[in-house]
Each structure stands twice: as structure tokens, then as C-alpha cells.
Amino acid sequence: MNRNTRTTNLWLAIAVALISMGFAASAGAQVQTETSSSTGQPTKTVQVERGEVVSVAGNDLFVKMENGDIRHFPNVPESARVTVDGQQLGIHDLKPGMKLQRTITTTSTPQTVTTVETVTGTVFWVSPPSAVSLRLEDGTVQQFKIPKGQKFTIDGKETDAFGLRKGMKVSATRITESPEVVVSQQRKVTGTAPTPPPADVPILVAKAQPVPAPTETAPEKLPKTGSMIPLLGLLGLLSLGMSLGLRILRKS
Secondary structure, eight states, X not given: OOHHHHHHHHHHHHHHHHHHHHHHHHHHTTSEEEEEEXXXXXXXXXXXXXXXXXXXXXTEEEEEETTSOEEEEOSOOTTOOEEETTEEEOGGGOOTTOEEEEEEEEXXXXXXXXXXXXXXXXXXXXXXXXXXXXXXXXXXEEEEEOOTTOOEEETTEEEOGGGOOXXXXXXXXXXXXXXXXXXXXXXXXXXXXXXXXXXXXXXXXXXXXXXXXXXXXXXXXXXXXXXXXXXXXXXXXXHHHHHHHHHHHHHO
């Protein structure tokens, strides 16, 4: 294959692609779509978590929760703020010992999205009950899948896919409802600074009063500690000595 042939095929492929894109755009433009939504009664749940700051390392926060677990909050953004005693503090302002409380309010709102698709055209080909091709107002032909139970209006009368015939001008409306729940969360973090230690207070020392030494006073009466027995013994000893002396003198 020479160079000219390859170039011709390339331009032909590009032209086919552009025509296909134009066909898809024109065909899609023939289907009228309207979307609406309705919301139900929202429900709210509130979750409260409490803990105490253990440490701050860069943008990583470590908190001891009420149940004793240590939770790691990595990469806390600089924009995050904690209201502590009326002041807005960032991650680098948190100190060990601070009490934190995070309140998470979750709002769940039920919502139903209703989509109404309307198409009008002439039946070009039909394969009941699953598919039909319609020639639209701009002359293009577009194939549609027929949903189960789909009805078509022909000359003011309703029919199903089996009542369609080539050349019939029909209009069809498909209504789909998609229930979903929209969930939003609001987080609020508050805290209190750690209680400062008590200031130094003077210690009161009780000073004992001197106790005067007891003074000795003479007793009014002397205790009766003397006895006559030693005196009698002494007199007996003297009498014995005198008798011995008299015997010695007589013998001499």
C-alpha cells in the first residue's frame, strides 16, 4: 500500500467518524428529557467523641479516647480549627493534656429523582417486544430499547410494542424514578485547656511554745523511811563489846 492510499484511507476514517458523531448528536437531540427531584423529611444523628491530647508530631495528632484507646489522626490540615476556651487554635497550637470533643452531625435526606423522556417519530423497524427504530423529524433513524410494559400513543390510542407497524407515527414517554439518599456531615471540634498546676503557697509551720522546766518543791512532810531495828542492833553490839572488855579486865 502506497503513501497516497494510506492517506486516503485515513481521511475516509476521519470522515466516517465525524458523520457518526453528527448522527449521534442529531439523534440524541430528538429525545426530550426533563428531570425533577423531590425531597422527603431529613433525619439527623449526632455522634460525640471525647479525648485528651497525648502528643502532636507535625500534622499528626494523637488522642487518648474515653475508652483508653490511642487514636492517630494523620495529616490534619492547617485550616482545621479547634475552639478552645473561646479561641480558634490550629493543629500546632494543641498541647498535651487538652481535652477535645468532636461532634459529628449527620443529615440524611431522602430524595427521588424523576426523569421523563419523550420521543416522537415514525416507525421504521420494530422487533417486539424489545426494540423499535424510529425515523425522527430531522430524517435520522434511531433505535430504542422498549422497556417492559412500555405503551405507545397512536392516533390518541395506546398500544404496546406488538401493535406497532412500519409507517406508524408514534410518541412515547418513559418515566423513571430513582430513589437516593443525600448525606451531609457537619463536624465541630471544641476543647478545654489543661488545668494549670496550683501556684506555690507558703507552708505554715506550727511553732511549739517552750514548756517551762518543773521546779522542785520541798515536801511538807518527810517520808517515813527510818526504822528502829538498826539502832537496836548497834546498841546490842556495844553491849557485847563492853561485856567482853570487862571479862578481859577480870582475868588480868
